[in-house]
Amino acid sequence: IFNVSNVTGQNIEILKTFLNKLEKRDNSVKVRNSLINFSKTNNFNNLFEIYNTYVVKGKGLIVYGLAKLGNFNLQDEFNIGPFSNGYIRVRIRSLHNDTRNDITCLKEGMYGCLCIKTVNNKDVLSKRMLRRSKVITDYNNYSSEVSCSSIIGHHKTTIGERYKSFFHSGNIGDAVTIVSSDNFPMRCREHHKITFKF
Numbered sequence: 001i002f003n004v005s006n007v008t009g010q011n012i013e014i015l016k017t018f019l020n021k022l023e024k025r026d027n028s029v030k031v032r033n034s035l036i037n038f039s040k041t042n043n044f045n046n047l048f049e050i051y052n053t054y055v056v057k058g059k060g061l062i063v064y065g066l067a068k069l070g071n072f073n074l075q076d077e078f079n080i081g082p083f084s085n086g087y088i089r090v091r092i093r094s095l096h097n098d099t100r101n102d103i104t105c106l107k108e109g110m111y112g113c114l115c116i117k118t119v120n121n122k123d124v125l126s127k128r129m130l131r132r133s134k135v136i137t138d139y140n141n142y143s144s145e146v147s148c149s150s151i152i153g154h155h156k157t158t159i160g161e162r163y164k165s166f167f168h169s170g171n172i173g174d175a176v177t178i179v180s181s182d183n184f185p186m187r188c189r190e191h192h193k194i195t196f197k198f
Contacts, residue, residue: 039069044139046070046078048106048114049171053130056115060093063130064113065171072106072136077119081134082142089119090136133172145179147195158185167196174198 002018004011039045047069054062072078072092079087096102098111106112114136118125146167152159161184167176176196186192 035069039139042139042141044069044137046072046136046138048072048078048136050130050134050136051132051171053127054113055127059115060117061125061127061130062113062115063136064111065136066111067106067108070108070138072114074104078136078138079140080116080125080130080136083129086142087140088123088125090116090125091119093117131174133174135171145195145197146176147193149191149193151191152186152188155188158187160185165196167198 002011002015004015006012035047039047046067048063048065048067050063050065052064054064056062072095074092074095077089077091080090081087092114094102094115095104095106096113097106103112106114116125116136146169159178161178161180163178165176165178167174176198178194179197180195182193183190186194
């Protein structure tokens with residue numbers, strides 16, 4: 001604990017020195033390399049994470065998010081989802097960057113909006129269907145389960161099979177059920193390999 005004063009400036013230099021000596025904890029390079037390896041293994045090149053969805057009169061359905069992998073061009077066709085029955089094929093009708101300039105290509109690492117329309121007119125796509133955990137990609141497989149190593153933080157009771165929780169990873173935030181673990185019951189401060197089902 002540093003006792004500092006913004007009025008007199010007491011101990012501000014000590015706090016600055018401490019902050020400057022802290023090591024940088026940047027996991028973005030590890031996350032990017034992991035995503036690239038996953039895309040090579042599963043044969044896909046594009047991934048756009050959806051953060052918000054809008055319906056604009058005269059334009060239609062618009063999604064805002066981040067191009068995590070690859071480039072997104074006008075008139076390109078991609079899959080959007082996943083939904084319970086897979087993905088829906090969509091075409092990019094128009095796009096603009098984060099500063100609301102019309103562009104022809106949203107490049108990797110850029111935030112922007114994509115105006116989309118389903119390729120097949122029989123497919124129904126609404127704002128309600130596009131939660132934060134959805135993506136636009138050229139990938140066409142999906143999994144309803146995820147396995148990870150985790151440490152149980154503070155929890156009042158023991159955790160058993162079929163326990164329901166909430167899962168956060170990247171732009172995914174969804175309800176999950178514990179399907180399996182290396183050991184049941186799970187208690188606070190224990191390390192486990194857990195499989196969750198969305």
